[in-house]
Amino acid sequence: MKLKPALCVSALAMLFAMPARPQASSAPELPYSPSLNLTSMDKSIDPCVNLYQYSCGRWQQQNPIPPDQTSWSVYAKLYEDNLNFLRGILEQAATNTAQRDAVSQKIGDFYAACIDESAIEARGIDAIKPQLDAITRLKSVHDMASIIAQLQLNFSRSILFGGGSDQDPDNSEQIIASLDQGGLGLPDRDYYTKDDAKSKDTRERYVQHVQKIFELLGDNPETAKNNAQTVMRMETALANASLTQVERRDPYKLKNKMDLPALEKLTPNFDWQTYYTQLQYPKIAILNVTAPAFFKQVSAELASEPLENWKTYLRFHVADSSSPYLSANFVQENFDFYRKYLRGAKEMQPRWKRCVQYADRDLGEALGQAYVRKVFSPELKQSTLEMVKQIEAAMEQRIRQLDWMSPETKQQALVKLHGIRNKIGYPDKWRDYSSVTITRNDFIGDVNNAVAFEHRRDIAKIGKPVDRGEWDISPPTVDAYYNPQMNDINFPAGVLQPPLYDAKMDDAPNYGNTGGTIGHELTHGFDDEGSQFDAQGNLKNWWTKTDREKFDERTKCVSDQYSSYVVVDDVHINGKLTMGEDVADLGGEILAYIAWKSATKDKNLQPIDGLTPEQRFFIGYAQWDCANERPEDLRMRAQVDPHSPAQYRINGVVVNMPEFAQAFACKPGQPMVKPPEKVCRVW
Ligand SMILES: [Zn+2]
Helix, strand or coil: CCCCCCEECCCHHHHCCCCCCCCCCCCCCCCCCCCCCHHHCCCCCCCCCCHHHHHHHHHHHHCCCCCCCCEEEHHHHHHHHHHHHHHHHHHHHHHCCCCCCHHHHHHHHHHHHHHCHHHHHHHHHHHHHHHHHHHHCCCCHHHHHHHHHHHHHHCCCCCCCEEEEEEECCEEEEEEEEEECCCCCCCCCHHHHCCCHHHHHHHHHHHHHHHHHHHHCCCCHHHHHHHHHHHHHHHHHHHHCCCCCCHHHCCCCCCCEECHHHHHHHCCCCCHHHHHHHCCCCCCCCEEECCHHHHHHHHHHHHHCCHHHHHHHHHHHHHHHHHHHCCHHHHHHHHHHHHHHCCCCCCCCCHHHHHHHHHHHHCHHHHHHHHHHHHCCHHHHHHHHHHHHHHHHHHHHHHHHCCCCCHHHHHHHHHHHHHCEEEEECCCCCCCCCCCCCCCCCHHHHHHHHHHHHHHHHHHCCCCCCCCCCCCCCCCCCCCEEECCCCEEEEEHHHCCCCCCCCCCCHHHHHHHHHHHHHHHHHHCCCCCHHHECCCCCECCCCCHHHHHHHHHHHHHHHHHHHCCEEECCEECCHHHHHHHHHHHHHHHHHHHHHHHHHCCCCCCCCECCECHHHHHHHHHHHHHCEEECHHHHHHHHHHCCCCCHHHHHHHHHCCCHHHHHHCCCCCCCCCCCCHHHCCCCC
16 A cells, blocks of 8 residues: 555565464563574585575574474574564463553453454354445445445455555655555465466465355355356456556556546546545545556446455455454465465464464554563664664765766765664654554454554544654564655664674674664665655655666666576566665665774774684674575565565675675685676665
8 A cells, every 4th residue: 555665674574474482481581692603604615605505504404494484584583582572471461460551451452362262263253244244235336335445444455455545755744545456365466467387376276265265154165166266357357457566666657646536537436435434534635546557447347247246255355364363264274375385384373473473463562662671772772873873874975985976966865865764673652552442352353453443543644744753563573674755764673683783792793784784774765766765755856867877777787687596496586576675785785894894993803713804794794694495485475575585685795795705715706706897886
């Protein structure tokens, strides 16, 4: 729904990929592991042949993917530690009901309701009966606007399409209504349109999954099969009218502002008045429609598909999106298709782990408060903020020194750099969940209420001043992001812990690792996408034509390099999809290197454990992303994830840094050394 792209350092949060650890959690502590770990390295490998394997080879051997995970990495392990810690907070809040404060009541009862499998089992599909009954009662296609409004309010999946608010792309001080494509059960529109054997197989398997959901709802197998075909046909038509992931990286393609009469003209068969009234939108003067062709298709389908088919479509999406919170047979089918078939997990995550993640997702700023108190001291905030400032100073230095950019564009780039807001650790003001009803005996009701709270909060922003202090992810999240419309960089407490940021370690690996992450987010403001927004967060060109052409040549160098890498089987990286992330990885590490050199210029750095400071910098960098990845997951991410696979995020960067070749005395012609004329540098 958001115009702003998710320019994060890792897709972990989106992909919901977490690990296994069986112990109880009575005394939660975050375990320590260092940001440069000698036992993770495979010193039998020559770093000039493969830095990633040299730095992470033994980590990979020692850390097989747990059966309940779709991939496994340093980030995933740290998030696992966070989940164990949060579990302790939740169990305590769920048990000690006598003297709880308001925050503990919400998170404790939410967790208690989630963990109570027998109550959920006993309720069966009665848990979604009100929604299913409302669908059954539908009298005409025209009446659908009302029910779609209600379902969208309560369900996090976009049902038919997505709606909410966003900053006006032309005026970031203003929040307007927005509409986006959606309505699909598979992860992306390409799953419906591609012709290769694997895509066809996935579609067949999806139709079986849809049929199974209808059977669980009580349809006989014959009816369920026909219903599944109907859903597939309707979704395929929506998919065909949807923008691709690569098209969605062009912010101008997503900018289509119009007023309500224009929307009604575009989509005459949908009752927008009823929809907006029911969702209590403020008066809408202008709204942004990210994908007009999609909405035209929605309108055409509303005219051509009979009411019965729409009831079928809605029944499926209500049940499918509710499956994780329903009885065991729904939970199992949801796992079998979405995590096992599509992403390769062998086992379901234990109940507690799923419940902690739902609480983090739905009540993150309530649950995150205790986490922050425990792990994020004012000293840690101060030292990481200091590092952010060092990286920003390095960026300023880089901009001033660029030999290909004109003084006019440099001036604008500096204005943008100086306009960036740094947000570290957690929000200054916590979100107030007091209006969300959470009870111990209605888990799906709790989830629906929490989703509705977020949706209402989003709608209520329209016409109000922008809240610059708002965060898009919770404090324990092991990730970071840049938001081009806010022009801010955001580093939650979860990503500033060992083995990422490690106060006990020397500067070199810390700058290589966390310095690189900070540089990555900062560079997003200046990648092929972020660089189209100005210092105020408006979609407004600040480049001279010639400078932009030179910039495009440089980003193409990166995209060509990554497109040559193989992900799995015959699937290559889609360098146009990953361009922004790859540019951010490269720019980030260059900035980290400059900042580290500058921060330590007066120190007499010595080798430690037989590694020079420069070598420790690059090993620290590589070890941020030690990972094992399943082929199924790699295949899915090649389609939907703008990040490249782990090994290329390391090796693909350092081949463009002569500083690396120098640190390890690599020779021309070795695999990790590019000929100088082929080296890519953007910033
Ligand atoms: Zn990123």
